[in-house]
Amino acid sequence: MCGIAGLIHRGKSSDVGSEMTSMLTALKHRGPDSTGFAVYGEPNAGDYIMRLKVAEQEDMASGYDMQDKIDARVAMVEKRLAEHKASIKAKDAATPYAMRYVITHDGDTEAMARYIEDVEGTEILSLGNSLELIKDLGDANVVADSYGLRDFKGTHGIGHTRMATESDVDIRSAHPYWAFPYNDVSVVHNGQITNYWLKRRQMEQRGHRFMSSCDSELLAVYTADNLANGATLEDSLKASIEEIDGVFTYLVATKDELGMAKDTMAAKPLVLYESDDMIAMASEEVAIRAILPQEIDTTDPYDEEIRVWKA
Amino acid sequence: MESMSVMAEDMGYDPRAGKTRDEVEGTTQEDRARDLGMMSEQLKNRSMEVFFEVGEEENLVYPYADKVDFNKRTELDCEGKPTTQVNKDIRALMEEGYGTIVLKNPRGMHSVGVGILNKLNLIVEGSIGYFGVGLIDGPNVRIKGRVGWSCGENMMSGTVLIEKNAGSTFGAAMRGGDLVCRGSVGSRTGIDQKGGTIIVGGDTGAFSGFMMQRGRMVICGNAGKNLGDSMYDGTIYVGGEVKDYGVDAIPAELTDLDKAWLTRKLTQYGLMPEKGVDHFTKIVAGKQLWNYDNLEPNEKKLIL
Numbered sequence: 001m002c003g004i005a006g007l008i009h010r011g012k013s014s015d016v017g018s019e020m021t022s023m024l025t026a027l028k029h030r031g032p033d034s035t036g037f038a039v040y041g042e043p044n045a046g047d048y049i050m051r052l053k054v055a056e057q058e059d060m061a062s063g064y065d066m067q068d069k070i071d072a073r074v075a076m077v078e079k080r081l082a083e084h085k086a087s088i089k090a091k092d093a094a095t096p097y098a099m100r101y102v103i104t105h106d107g108d109t110e111a112m113a114r115y116i117e118d119v120e121g122t123e124i125l126s127l128g129n130s131l132e133l134i135k136d137l138g139d140a141n142v143v144a145d146s147y148g149l150r151d152f153k154g155t156h157g158i159g160h161t162r163m164a165t166e167s168d169v170d171i172r173s174a175h176p177y178w179a180f181p182y183n184d185v186s187v188v189h190n191g192q193i194t195n196y197w198l199k200r201r202q203m204e205q206r207g208h209r210f211m212s213s214c215d216s217e218l219l220a221v222y223t224a225d226n227l228a229n230g231a232t233l234e235d236s237l238k239a240s241i242e243e244i245d246g247v248f249t250y251l252v253a254t255k256d257e258l259g260m261a262k263d264t265m266a267a268k269p270l271v272l273y274e275s276d277d278m279i280a281m282a283s284e285e286v287a288i289r290a291i292l293p294q295e296i297d298t299t300d301p302y303d304e305e306i307r308v309w310k311a
Numbered sequence: 312m313e314s315m316s317v318m319a320e321d322m323g324y325d326p327r328a329g330k331t332r333d334e335v336e337g338t339t340q341e342d343r344a345r346d347l348g349m350m351s352e353q354l355k356n357r358s359m360e361v362f363f364e365v366g367e368e369e370n371l372v373y374p375y376a377d378k379v380d381f382n383k384r385t386e387l388d389c390e391g392k393p394t395t396q397v398n399k400d401i402r403a404l405m406e407e408g409y410g411t412i413v414l415k416n417p418r419g420m421h422s423v424g425v426g427i428l429n430k431l432n433l434i435v436e437g438s439i440g441y442f443g444v445g446l447i448d449g450p451n452v453r454i455k456g457r458v459g460w461s462c463g464e465n466m467m468s469g470t471v472l473i474e475k476n477a478g479s480t481f482g483a484a485m486r487g488g489d490l491v492c493r494g495s496v497g498s499r500t501g502i503d504q505k506g507g508t509i510i511v512g513g514d515t516g517a518f519s520g521f522m523m524q525r526g527r528m529v530i531c532g533n534a535g536k537n538l539g540d541s542m543y544d545g546t547i548y549v550g551g552e553v554k555d556y557g558v559d560a561i562p563a564e565l566t567d568l569d570k571a572w573l574t575r576k577l578t579q580y581g582l583m584p585e586k587g588v589d590h591f592t593k594i595v596a597g598k599q600l601w602n603y604d605n606l607e608p609n610e611k612k613l614i615l
Contacts, residue, residue, distance in 0.1 A: 264517075265498075265517070265518075266479065266497065266498040266499075266516055266517055266518075269459075269460060269478065269479065271459070271478070284419065284421075284440055284441070284459060285419035285438055285440055285457065285459055286418065286419035286420065286421070286440050287419075288419070289418040289419040289438070290418075293416075293418060295437065295438075295455075295456060297457070297475055297476070298438070298457050298475075298476065299476050299495065300476065300478050300479060300496075300497035300498075300516070302497070302498065302516040302517065302535055303498060303516060303517040303535060303536070
């Protein structure tokens with residue numbers, strides 16, 4: 001089933017972290033397996049924020065030497081960052097297996113990202129100037145508390161509560177997906193994609209990497225591919241309605257935009273609230289009501305509808 | 312009808328007479344289920360017409376229907392309560408005789424007011440989520456906010472009036488009563504509609520009236536693609552543009568009787584367009600795909 005939510009404040013920063021947490025808490029019944037947030041703070045030019053995981057949550061329960069392995073992987077990641085002349089300005093670890101680095105780097109971030117992901121068990125969850133991508137098993141409160149999300153200030157964000165239907169319950173199959181290697185682009189999706197393998201083979205032939213067998217990852221890769229070919233976010237969303245088969249409603253966020261697309265059958269829900277200073281959307285109205293208790297007007301986008309909003 | 316009374320005599324009571332809660336005190340679950348016509352094995356292959364006779368509909372009283380007084384009004388705050396508790400509270404209030412219940416702070420809560428088989432004025436001051444007031448038989452509901460997916464699904468009788476927009480599958484499999492939305496609705500409105508009237512003040516999305524079997528649907532605004540796809544019967548009226556017709560849905564002549572009915576219904580709910588109802592398009596089933604008159608229509612193969 002899955003629940004998706006998005007929020008964009010026009011022209012100002014707000015408590016996006018706590019607002020997204022409230023919205024996804026209200027959507028918990030749509031998917032209790034994992035929760036993820038992609039939130040966008042004020043862009044800090046020059047510095048990159050990199051979030052990565054070096055192991056799965058379930059790995060932590062297996063093997064006496066798991067902590068040693070993780071330490072070795074982290075050391076290897078830092079060594080490879082140094083090899084790419086990236087200097088680490090700050091380092092946090094919310095959980096033993098998930099790291100957050102603030103780095104200064106002025107080379108090719110894609111080459112660096114590929115080199116780091118070559119370390120065993122390592123996946124870069126996000127890389128960008130303003131994107132912070134957090135995902136883990138558990139509900140929105142658990143994830144927000146363990147990653148300290150509630151105090152986060154930003155302009156916009158998207159989030160997802162997952163009910164696993166197409167792949168396993170683990171972090172690699174959790175949403176949002178970062179559109180590797182595009183800095184600051186993330187995707188959340190509710191639905192099933194039926195031409196997943198066909199499209200995945202096409203994308204793999206073009207050199208894109210897939211880290212999971214979750215069909216939603218395709219949308220992130222597909223968006224990245226379109227952006228690489230010079231398409232705008234709007235073009236990419238429009239093309240996806242023709243080229244992606246199945247039932248889907250998905251949200252894409254970039255460093256200053258938020259977009260939505262709905263398939264031709266309009267089979268997956270989305271409720272939309274628009275005002276001059278903010279736009280909120282979610283699979284169910286109950287999520288929007290969690291942050292806007294007053295009486296508001298909301299609408300359902302129709303089939304084949306795409307929308308893009310600027311922050 | 313004769314066999315009905317014979318059977319009723321055998322059973323020792325008349326299932327159509329209706330009983331109040333006091334009267335059914337002491338009866339078993341099985342007796343009550345039989346009263347509701349749920350024990351189908353007792354029907355002995357008789358037609359359902361006995362239970363759904365036209366003249367009888369208005370007088371049908373459920374065996375445990377509460378005697379409510381519309382002048383007795385109360386408020387129910389949904390804040391912090393789970394859906395099941397809210398629905399239980401509504402039942403408890405009806406049992407106490409409250410005929411007008413105002414729900415406060417529903418905040419998009421799902422499944423509010425489902426399964427009310429009683430006369431009742433239910434006023435919802437706010438918006439509700441999925442499956443709101445589904446499976447109802449009798450109440451008059453007024454929702455001042457918006458509703459989510461599948462509002463009024465399977466409703467049997469009564470009226471539901473929504474002041475703002477509604478989600479998809481509005482009035483799915485509805486059997487009777489009036490379901491009215493002043494705003495716009497989502498996709499698949501009236502899918503599998505089996506009776507009653509759906510009225511939408513604004514637009515509707517794709518696949519509206521899909522597999523419609525009976526009843527009427529009025530869309531004052533525009534309709535999305537595949538309108539009336541695979542409809543068996545029933546009538547759809549559209550005031551605005553129709554994006555495209557579904558398989559076997561065809562436009563038909565708007566008769567004076569249609570206009571009179573549209574005028575009466577739209578005036579009743581304050582949705583009468585300024586330019587009248589002459590511009591409405593009437594859509595019916597072509598009956599090429601499914602035709603009850605022929606068991607195996609030759610045309611069916613041509614169409615498929």
